[in-house]
Amino acid sequence: MLILGIESSCDETAAAVVRDGSEVLSNVVSSQIALHADYGGVVPELAAREHSRNVGPVVERALRQSGTAAGDLDAVAVTSRPGLIPCLLVGLNYGKGMALAGGLPLLAVNHFTAHVYSCLLEHPDVLRQSENFPLLALVVSGGHTSLLLVEADGRAEVVGRTIDDAAGEAFDKGAKILGLGYPGGPLIERAAAGGDGEKFRFPRGLTGGGGKPVRPEDRFNFSFSGVKTALLYRVRELAEPPTGEQLSDLAASYQEAIVEVLARKTLAAAQKYRVPTVLVSGGVACNRALRERLQASVEAPDRRLLLASPTYCTDNAAMVAGIAFHDLRHGLLAGLATDAAARLETRLKPVSFAPHFRGNRAPVGAPPYLLPLPAG
Amino acid sequence: MSTASLVVTTNSEAETVRLATRLAEVLRDGDTVGLQGDLGVGKTVLAKALAARLGVEEPVTSPTFGLVMEYRRSEHSRLCHLDMYRLENAEQALAFGVEECLFAPDAITLVEWPERIEPLLQPALRKGDEKLLYIIMEHGGGDRRRIVLPEHWAKRFAEFACINQTGIY
Numbered sequence: 001m002l003i004l005g006i007e008s009s010c011d012e013t014a015a016a017v018v019r020d021g022s023e024v025l026s027n028v029v030s031s032q033i034a035l036h037a038d039y040g041g042v043v044p045e046l047a048a049r050e051h052s053r054n055v056g057p058v059v060e061r062a063l064r065q066s067g068t069a070a071g072d073l074d075a076v077a078v079t080s081r082p083g084l085i086p087c088l089l090v091g092l093n094y095g096k097g098m099a100l101a102g103g104l105p106l107l108a109v110n111h112f113t114a115h116v117y118s119c120l121l122e123h124p125d126v127l128r129q130s131e132n133f134p135l136l137a138l139v140v141s142g143g144h145t146s147l148l149l150v151e152a153d154g155r156a157e158v159v160g161r162t163i164d165d166a167a168g169e170a171f172d173k174g175a176k177i178l179g180l181g182y183p184g185g186p187l188i189e190r191a192a193a194g195g196d197g198e199k200f201r202f203p204r205g206l207t208g209g210g211g212k213p214v215r216p217e218d219r220f221n222f223s224f225s226g227v228k229t230a231l232l233y234r235v236r237e238l239a240e241p242p243t244g245e246q247l248s249d250l251a252a253s254y255q256e257a258i259v260e261v262l263a264r265k266t267l268a269a270a271q272k273y274r275v276p277t278v279l280v281s282g283g284v285a286c287n288r289a290l291r292e293r294l295q296a297s298v299e300a301p302d303r304r305l306l307l308a309s310p311t312y313c314t315d316n317a318a319m320v321a322g323i324a325f326h327d328l329r330h331g332l333l334a335g336l337a338t339d340a341a342a343r344l345e346t347r348l349k350p351v352s353f354a355p356h357f358r359g360n361r362a363p364v365g366a367p368p369y370l371l372p373l374p375a376g
Numbered sequence: 377m378s379t380a381s382l383v384v385t386t387n388s389e390a391e392t393v394r395l396a397t398r399l400a401e402v403l404r405d406g407d408t409v410g411l412q413g414d415l416g417v418g419k420t421v422l423a424k425a426l427a428a429r430l431g432v433e434e435p436v437t438s439p440t441f442g443l444v445m446e447y448r449r450s451e452h453s454r455l456c457h458l459d460m461y462r463l464e465n466a467e468q469a470l471a472f473g474v475e476e477c478l479f480a481p482d483a484i485t486l487v488e489w490p491e492r493i494e495p496l497l498q499p500a501l502r503k504g505d506e507k508l509l510y511i512i513m514e515h516g517g518g519d520r521r522r523i524v525l526p527e528h529w530a531k532r533f534a535e536f537a538c539i540n541q542t543g544i545y
Contacts, residue, residue, distance in 0.1 A: 082442070086472065161437075164424070165420075165437075165440070166438070173440075176415070228415065233416075
């Protein structure tokens with residue numbers, strides 16, 4: 001089954017063609033970082049205008065690169081939530097248009113669970129055996145810092161989340177405080193190279209450090225607003241803006257504080273829920289220090305760690321087309337009335353890629369999809 | 377800003393939270409609260425405490441990424457939590473539908489970085505509109521914060537006898 005995926009929830013317009021949930025035939029991302037760099041972040045109306053300009057050419061290129069004609073597609077999948085509404089609507093409406101024109105099923109994808117799936121694009125074998133479940137997924141980006149537990153029957157529960165800033169936001173704001181620019185993650189990583197991560201001891205939120213006890217419900221939750229404030233105070237104490245070695249040490253210590261908390265909490269949750277598989281994705285998962293720390297601490301003989309490739313960490317449409325395949329084979333189609341939503345629903349629906357997923361209920365009049373997983 | 381102000385100093389995050397619980401008592405639907413202050417001064421801390429006190433049961437997180445976070449606080453009332461940090465001007469906020477939140481009769485609206493959309497708040501600021509509670513937060517060294525409240529809210533505060541020049545009760 002050939003699915004075209006479209007993604008426009010934030011600052012990337014992306015389109016991809018994926019066969020059977022994992023064979024990526026094309027993956028096109030039109031990066032808008034340069035445009036937004038002047039503003040220190042994504043400006044939604046501006047971004048929506050750019051998406052409108054990009055979406056047609058990006059979809060065309062994705063089809064061409066995959067050697068697929070629009071008529072060969074079996075379905076169109078679009079990110080419908082969560083994200084910036086004006087941006088989401090561009091992709092969603094374009095996808096509806098294509099589905100309507102081609103008489104194709106439309107699939108509405110949750111951007112958050114698509115990020116989880118980005119690890120599985122390259123490791124579809126995980127889905128064939130229920131022994132690999134439950135999965136623990138760390139999704140860490142500009143908008144999310146969450147730990148998701150996924151059972152073999154698809155039930156998905158957020159077991160940890162940020163109570164204030166997302167880790168990517170902490171990188172962005174930290175970079176701003178250090179005078180580095182946008183986007184913060186890669187700039188802090190670069191500035192941190194060669195720096196001493198132990199030079200400054202920044203607070204580790206919700207870990208019990210600094211004498212503040214952690215409430216049981218916060219055991220797997222994150223807090224990154226304290227580390228940002230601590231960096232601000234440290235920089236303010238300086239006579240002039242940091243440069244050279246001092247800048248490197250500050251960036252390295254700040255990165256260390258964020259990385260350590262992410263790795264520690266992920267390991268603690270993996271142990272508590274006894275998961276055989278840990279997935280890590282989202283833009284911050286590109287950070288090399290985080291990847292190395294997770295490999296050193298979370299990976300174990302009885303625990304597999306799957307880090308999404310950097311290509312699939314940042315926003316992309318391959319993860320959208322990939323996860324949508326499972327909705328398609330279970331007949332979970334979206335209607336043309338599907339709306340965009342800004343926020344992640346409090347209670348997530350079961351995910352259809354899980355091996356024992358049996359569906360919520362058969363949609364009325366849906367074709368008898370229920371296709372088997374491709375052999376491999 | 378209006379002519380005179382009430383200044384409250386808090387010495388810890390806990391005290392800022394306590395101030396928020398007091399402020400929450402005097403807020404009504406239709407009110408918009410501006411929270412101006414530097415990165416790390418505790419705007420989100422104050423906003424979270426206000427939200428919790430105003431009946432929001434879900435976790436309230438930074439709206440920087442999503443710009444507008446909307447919560448139900450009762451069947452008939454919303455809490456809108458806005459963060460204008462990433463915006464350049466008021467036009468961008470209008471393009472995003474910010475007027476569905478500001479002074480909406482069925483909502484209490486909290487705006488972080490309100491200075492980014494000053495033209496939209498200016499008329500209310502100028503006439504000392506009672507629906508706008510414009511709060512300025514300043515770093516006061518360490519955990520201390522200087523929190524400036526508009527004088528024209530003294531009447532509302534007095535109704536509850538909870539906040540005056542010397543602090544919070």
